[in-house]
Amino acid sequence: MGLTRLISRWPVLRQLDGDPLGRGKSARSEYTEQLHARTAKADHVVKSVCPYCAVGCAQLVYVEDGRVSQIEGDPDSPISRGRLCPKGAASKQLVTDSGRELKVKYRRPYATAWEELPLEDAMEMIAERVIHTRAETWEDADEHGHKLNRTMGIATLGGATLDNEENYLWKKLCMGLGIVQVENQARI
């Protein structure tokens, strides 16, 4: 590096060149010139909503090469005005974390370990279990002849982290199957 260049990079001199507070161009380096926001290269941005609590902060989901590359608060939202709390701000990790389950896990009765199971087989087996247990525990009527039309052998729990559409369709399916023990986090 030449002496002139070295002197020209001296911060005091650079500040004198029209940046008296030292917060403008004199603070920049070749390295900082190369930096860019991780959202800059996103292929597209999708409007979303934070999946944690019920405030409903709006999110912007940035997608790059088919993967979520960043999640930020959406300043357009009248509720959150672009802010996210530590959980909302960690939601990119929630959706991209390598620890998230990718494959179905199956535990046989009395087994001491998981085994693999294709999703299609799991769905088939679950459908069979529902049909079998339902038939085995079906109640047409109570002891006074009042219609019950239900099974008390199957119960479900959860829904508050699901979408509205998922809750509705699940309730509809349970009503078709006669499953009345349908509950979610609102009960606790």
Added chain:
Amino acid sequence: MGSNMAEAHPVGFQWAMEGKLAGAKLMHVDPRFTRTSALADLHVPIRAGTDIAFLGGIVNYILEGERWFDEYVKHYTNAPVIVDERYRDTEDLDGLFSGYDEERHVYDTSSWHYAGMEDEETAGERAKGGTKGEQSGHGAVSGMLSSGEPPEEDPTLQHPRCVFQLLKKHYKRYTPERVAEICGCTKEQFVEVAEALCANSGRERTAAIVYSVGWTQHSTGVQNIRAAAIIQLLLGNIGRPGGGIVALRGHASIQGSTDLATLYNILPGYVPMPHAEIDFGLHDYLEGHKGKTGWWGHFDAYFVSLLKSFWGPAAQAGNDFCFDYLPKINGDHSTYHTALHMLDGKVKGFILLGENPAVGSANGRLQRLAMAQLDWLVVRDFYEIESAAFWKDAPEIETGEIRAEDCATEVFLLPAASHTEKDGSFTNTQRLLQWHYRAVEPEGDRRSDLWFTYHLGKKIREKLEESKEPRDRPIQKLTWSYGTSGQYDEPSADEVLREINGVGPDGKALSAYKELKADGSTSCGCWIYCGCYANEENAAAKKTPRDEQPFTAADWGWAWPANRRILYNRASADPDGKPWSERKKLVWWDSEQGKWTGDDVPDFEETKSPHYKPPDGAEAEDAIAGDHPFILQADGRGWLYVPAGLMDGPLPTYYEPHESPFENALYGQRSNPVRQLLRSKENLYNPAGDEAGSDSYPYALTTYRLTEHHTAGGMSRTLAYLSELQPEFFCEISPELADERGLVHGDWATIITARTAIEARVLVTDRMAPLEVQGRTMHQVGVPFHWGSRGRTTGDSANDLLPAALDPNVHIQEDKAATCDIRPGRRPRGPALRELVESYPRVQKGEPA
């Protein structure tokens, strides 16, 4: 109160801070000093579970000081209504109301009705059999009037049996001195809160009360919120900007999952599940639940439209629109009963959809032992949560109570898609539907719950297609045709939302629930959501930036019902329809145009004059007068006094928590007499009050959230960032308690109840101040409830300490106020853990499931 908004709902709390910057007084009443307290003008510490004593004190302060908003109270509430002469108050019966059945621990509520009502006119009669609130769906159940005006009223509020006078009598003993004695705060602190509320209410000002789910987690949970409602009605703070009772809920779509009813006792839109013993057919059911007056007067249209959306063309007038296809309830089938029935083998299959009861439900050991008795369990989640892995690493493995080799439960763990991997809507805590779009396709076996539901249903239907069994007809006839797309055949969430919205005879999306018909010509999956897809547009997906629209932001998402942002907002205008003040105007009557107008969608019929008087024989909304804003109530008024519909009394009354170290300083009746206790050897209770052995559990126990974790931890303890921010389970105690028990900051403590013993790091802090209660010093132990045995940060579960002791109306457990013992050191390992717990006094109580 009952909320740590700054930490549990931080981004929402920015609005509380905006209010403070604009001059509002922010007050925090809570057992712990938290970041909310630190930012408030005033923090008042109270003993966990004493909220109704404090709130009742405020009611008394308002009434004794003549601070109520007279015009609002006289026109908009049921203060003038005269109550049945058979009614006896807790003042007369030492803490009980009239109608108490000592043997069955239930109330016959018929003496609580308005005077002059025939018993058969009141569907509240249905509660007489002691059904314990299992059908508590909507307001029409609770008070049917033959006309919109109650039979007997005294507009001067002087009649000794009018609601106003009953209120005065009921709360007279809730003096500032008594409040201080019970709650453990000072009289001055209490008076400062009560005075500030009064001073900031009226024509020119409004005050809001904020609570969170913690307020519901008491054996008097419903009555906590009722007490706040009484205060806000007396002060005229409901239906007005800046007023209200702000309920902060804790999951992205917990409001939606309640509205759309993944709960055993309701169908979508707070329509009650049919009950086997009273709803024998469509006719009986509609007769029993359709209100004569108010908007529940169209109950038949809501319900028939729902049946049409379930069973489509199969649902015809000739077959009661498939009413018989619906399963019937005949008792309390809520989740704690279900757990007990798993334990005794009655429930064989269990499906978990993003919920983790092994950590999140009270008495976690009971939950895990119960799941170990299942034939099969399906878990849909992001991670291998505790409820999926109980057979190999539950705490009961260590104690020898569960052995994998002996556990027959078959477990399927299905990975779920995240919010970025699917389209759909969440309903937030202010009833606002907000759409989120799919950003990427899910990888591997991850699928949306919509996919799981749709394809599971499809498979079952295919397998049962040929069945001739009558029980299979409902599933065969269910409408189950949804467009799919993509490599996984993902069903269209947009189509499902349109079905929820409903369609008319022309096949086009409906615009409003007023269009629903009872003749089968309309279908609608949830009447309160009708209009979210008006004009074939998904209104949940509206995202007009906030700076491009007025402050009500009506073009951001869609709020049920009818995109109204403030419910009952007709109350923001005076009886003549004029704003109470320029400063607090929201909607008003425009007499020139002959209609309601304003900044929000008026929550009133658009052209109903404020001076409208219902003619004789008027029904539904036509029976509600022009100066009665509460249009879902049979009488159009806000209910200070609840004549029917509640299991534990028409007026909130202070009772000690089920597990409390004290007797009730106000009445001989210690705890809520109709609280639900579940008898099981796996659900034992601490002796309490003056019962023998209660001194073994001398401290109050309460649980809470942290900013950095979420509920049972499945979405937070699994993440590196959040685990680093809050890396370890701990308990908060005062320096005085640390001295008393030899507990050292940073060391371990063991906390013991009749359920189990858990260990936690000790955090000694002044934030947990000892309180003076009934003349003695009382210590509280605070524990966050997020931890479990799995994830990146692990620890014992606070909920393992708590019993299933439930509110009788809604069957929610008392998490926020129990008793415990605490001692230094780690808990014993192996079978010695149970030996320690069993060395403490423990009692079985309640009814078998």
